[in-house]
Amino acid sequence: MPLRRTLLCSLALAALAHPAAAAERIAPTLLPPPAVMAHEQATRAAPRTVAFTLTVGEAEVEVDDEGTRMRAMTFNGTMPGPTMVVHQGDTVEITLVNPATNSMAHNIDLHAATGAMGGGDLTIVQPGEQATLRFKADRAGVFVYHCAPPGMVAWHVVSGMSGTLMVLPRDGLKDRDGTALRYDRAYTVGEFDLYLPKDETGAFKRYDSLAESHADTIAAMRGLVPSHVVFNGRVGALTGERALTSQVGETVLLIHSSANRDTRPHLIGGHGDRVWETGKFANPPERDLETWFVRGGSAAAALYRFRQPGTYAYVNHNLIKATELGAFAQVEVSGEWNHDLMTQVHAPAPIPQ
Ligand SMILES: [Cu+2]
Numbered sequence: 632m633p634l635r636r637t638l639l640c641s642l643a644l645a646a647l648a649h650p651a652a653a654a655e656r657i658a659p660t661l662l663p664p665p666a667v668m669a670h671e672q673a674t675r676a677a678p679r680t681v682a683f684t685l686t687v688g689e690a691e692v693e694v695d696d697e698g699t700r701m702r703a704m705t706f707n708g709t710m711p712g713p714t715m716v717v718h719q720g721d722t723v724e725i726t727l728v729n730p731a732t733n734s735m736a737h738n739i740d741l742h743a744a745t746g747a748m749g750g751g752d753l754t755i756v757q758p759g760e761q762a763t764l765r766f767k768a769d770r771a772g773v774f775v776y777h778c779a780p781p782g783m784v785a786w787h788v789v790s791g792m793s794g795t796l797m798v799l800p801r802d803g804l805k806d807r808d809g810t811a812l813r814y815d816r817a818y819t820v821g822e823f824d825l826y827l828p829k830d831e832t833g834a835f836k837r838y839d840s841l842a843e844s845h846a847d848t849i850a851a852m853r854g855l856v857p858s859h860v861v862f863n864g865r866v867g868a869l870t871g872e873r874a875l876t877s878q879v880g881e882t883v884l885l886i887h888s889s890a891n892r893d894t895r896p897h898l899i900g901g902h903g904d905r906v907w908e909t910g911k912f913a914n915p916p917e918r919d920l921e922t923w924f925v926r927g928g929s930a931a932a933a934l935y936r937f938r939q940p941g942t943y944a945y946v947n948h949n950l951i952k953a954t955e956l957g958a959f960a961q962v963e964v965s966g967e968w969n970h971d972l973m974t975q976v977h978a979p980a981p982i983p984q
Contacts, residue, residue, distance in 0.1 A: 824859075860892075
């Protein structure tokens with residue numbers, strides 16, 4: 632009998648050790664940035680398998696209002712690719728599709744994953760191929776993912792191939808004292824430094840194919856002087872009619888990724904109430920930041936509750952990049968003005984004599 636009991640215990644333990652076999656499987660719908668897919672901020676669900684499909688795009692895109700064109704490479708057709716959201720302990724399953732109409736090999740290196748070059752070694756897909764990778768999301772945070780094909784990593788990254796995977800703690804975000812932190816909406820911003828080649832007259836060149844653009848683009852990249860620094864793929868992607876929106880009293884989660892170059896997001900007229908500057912939720916958030924630093928190759932997460940209505944600018948506070956190169960967004964906030972927080976005592980008028 633003791634032997635039989637031991638056997639039963641072993642079987643029970645074996646079943647516990649392989650929860651993925653019976654785990655629930657979901658396939659959430661991804662949304663184009665700046666939107667973030669619908670998700671629970673905290674979950675009571677047992678760890679599950681969360682399946683996503685990312686399709687590689689190769690296309691010419693316009694990067695500013697002057698009609699400048701770039702041969703872009705993307706995940707799901709957007710810069711950045713969609714933000715995927717799971718919970719710590721979930722198994723992430725990504726199918727990477729490289730349509731036969733494409734010309735390049737691509738893959739995906741996920742900074743949240745452990746092993747095989749972040750999955751890059753297991754997902755190199757030629758045009759007409761697809762591959763599926765599964766990995767355990769064993770640590771919480773916002774993490775960059777990007778294309779990393781051998782010999783072409785930097786080119787694919789600065790041509791648009793990066794995005795963010797957010798791994799939330801199962802019991803949600805916490806302040807440094809353990810208080811639960813929640814948000815009313817989440818936005819995702821991906822910052823890109825672009826290196827577009829110019830001709831002898833100083834005009835940006837256009838190319839018929841990625842291959843044709845390759846040598847000039849690499850030469851421009853080697854100068855380390857970006858022609859554009861943009862949020863979400865183009866100058867003005869998040870301004871005017873396309874501005875982010877919120878209202879007084881709402882708490883917004885701003886995810887900011889930069890796969891290649893350091894950046895320093897700043898919300899003009901607001902703050903980061905709670906900021907995971909390095910983007911990893913096991914570390915307590917910083918409080919009341921004016922500007923935060925995002926290391927190239929990482930993502931940060933900031934929570935802010937809007938207290939005043941109006942148009943806010945959300946910029947890279949390297950202001951040359953913001954005002955001259957494009958790293959500039961806006962947040963339109965509706966609501967009632969709070970004169971206790973700020974008021975105009977006297978409007979500009981001639982100095983009294
Ligand atoms: Cu690629």
